[in-house]
Amino acid sequence: SAVPKIEIRSADACCNPYIAFKLILAAGMEGIKSGDCSLMEKTMKNSREHSEFQPLPSSLAEAAAIAENSDFVKKNLPEEIYSKFFKHTANIISLYNLADNKELFEENTYFKFV
Secondary structure, eight states, rough: OOOOOOOOOOOOTTOOHHHHHHHHHHHHHEEEEEHHHHHHHHOOOSGGGGOSSSSOOSSSHHHHHHTTOHHHHHSSSSSSHHHHHOOOHHHHHHHHHSOHHHHHHHHIIITOOO
16 A cells, blocks of 8 residues: 655745745645545545646746635735745746746746856
């Protein structure tokens, strides 16, 4: 039988690990407190074809919109961090949208930053 595990993959080296880990811990605690173990069955599937999860957002703008409209995110981040994070993210999205060369923008913004 499969053994439950936690796997955290950060594909974005610019991701704030403190914010991400805070939200991961909060999600786990919420599940423990509610006694809801329904995700266990969903995560025990062996392939993506059998997964009941929705695909991940395909852009930063899509991911930011989902996160900003999430009651869970708003409830679990201090107001100052929440507002500064989404203000900064909106600024990055605007600069990306204005960039003539999107690939060069991403290289200069992310790869030279890390």
